[in-house]
């Protein structure tokens with residue numbers, strides 16, 4: 001009898017132990033599932049319809065990354081050339097953008113979070129993110145903006161950051177995440193390009209000292225197969241170099257020394273598998289900077305912008321093609337031009353999101369990144385074998401032809417001036433023709449009226 005009980009007891013213990021092992025196994029596999037689908041996006045007007053969430057949910061991402069302008073928090077006044085409050089022109093007397101109050105910001109976040117599509121995504125995917133100017137609180141703002149402390153709290157509330165998270169105590173919303181089991185790890189580093197940023201034309205700092213120290217530690221830390229660096233503003237493409245003096249945009253390119261520092265840090269960290277994702281500009285594009293002497297392997301920057309905001313939406317539909325023509329006319333050195341693009345310019349000016357798919361099952365492991373339209377169809381895309389993103393100094397993996405390589409290693413500012421300012425020349429040319437036309441017409445009208453008037457007098 002005693003032996004039976006002992007045996008039974010023994011089996012019972014064994015059973016419990018087996019259960020416990022199973023539990024632990026499940027927990028580790030629960031904690032570190034293989035990540036193979038990541039979506040990202042930026043620029044979502046909380047008050048506008050947001051049909052794109054449906055396609056994002058259909059992509060079934062395990063992680064969704066916000067890249068800024070997650071809400072439009074600041075208040076935008078209309079363009080006004082005349083009147084009491086003039087927001088444009090040489091007589092401008094009030095700023096076009098003003099910060100909203102804390103209550104207004106809270107309300108806007110509430111509307112964004114309550115969106116039915118986004119709510120569904122939050123249930124299915126882990127949502128992480130950083131911010132850009134409009135959710136930071138003011139268009140084009142940097143470190144001088146005083147509402148940043150309050151707004152950091154609101155932004156972290158929106159992302160459900162735990163109350164005791166160190167991210168709530170630091171100056172800025174930068175953060176890093178590591179997903180996946182050993183051997184299949186994806187690190188996501190999210191930068192804060194606002195909290196510490198010096199004025200736009202200062203060529204000063206974007207990240208500030210504390211964030212640089214942190215970033216260096218993150219890049220030099222444990223290796224991962226893939227490292228995605230999320231920046232609200234574009235890292236590679238320097239569109240301002242070819243759209244100026246007509247208009248300028250924010251980008252790392254506007255801070256050349258800071259950008260070099262970033263490339264050098266990546267190179268010196270000897271970290272493989274790094275690429276950038278970005279937002280902000282209201283169109284999608286994929287850029288590649290390929291100077292073996294600068295970084296050791298090609299750097300990619302996949303821009304998706306925006307979820308609701310898009311350059312082709314700001315002008316009436318029949319004229320939308322003009323945006324495409326302008327994009328095509330803007331010379332580019334970094335942009336990836338491929339026959340697979342929807343448009344010849346390889347930019348995409350309608351609403352879009354970014355879709356990253358990692359195929360861990362092939363050798364070499366391959367990352368497919370697409371900028372997808374509102375229906376989930378790709379508008380521009382790239383396939384990057386991880387073997388291409390290895391700092392081993394060998395060139396035989398390179399997928400580009402020599403001429404292409406040369407282009408991707410040229411800065412926009414080094415283009416011949418006649419090419420670089422093509423858009424501005426055309427613009428001013430059309431303006432001149434228009435002006436001439438108006439002058440001739442006015443002159444003819446005066447002449448005609450004089451003749452008629454003169455005739456009347458004599459009659």
Ligand SMILES: *[C@@H]1O[C@H](CO)[C@@H](O)[C@H](O)[C@H]1NC(C)=O
Nearest residue numbers: 045046047048049072076309
């Ligand atoms: C957001 O959408 C609303 C409603 O369509 C519109 O009135 C508002 O101007 C938009 N804001 C921005 C920044 O586009």
Ligand SMILES: *[C@@H]1O[C@H](CO)[C@@H](O)[C@H](O)[C@H]1NC(C)=O
Nearest residue numbers: 110111113114115116117119
């Ligand atoms: C939240 O969304 C639901 C429907 O999606 C709507 O009925 C409700 O009024 C919204 N609440 C607020 C406070 O916006």
Ligand SMILES: *[C@@H]1O[C@H](CO)[C@@H](O)[C@H](O)[C@H]1NC(C)=O
Nearest residue numbers: 238240241253254256411413
């Ligand atoms: C980007 O363009 C701006 C404006 O032309 C220029 O001042 C800056 O030096 C450029 N940056 C780089 C890295 O080429």
Ligand SMILES: *[C@@H]1O[C@H](CO)[C@@H](O)[C@H](O)[C@H]1NC(C)=O
Nearest residue numbers: 291292293294295406409410
């Ligand atoms: C890398 O090479 C390109 C072209 O060969 C050159 O223009 C550039 O200055 C070089 N950069 C560095 C950091 O040596």
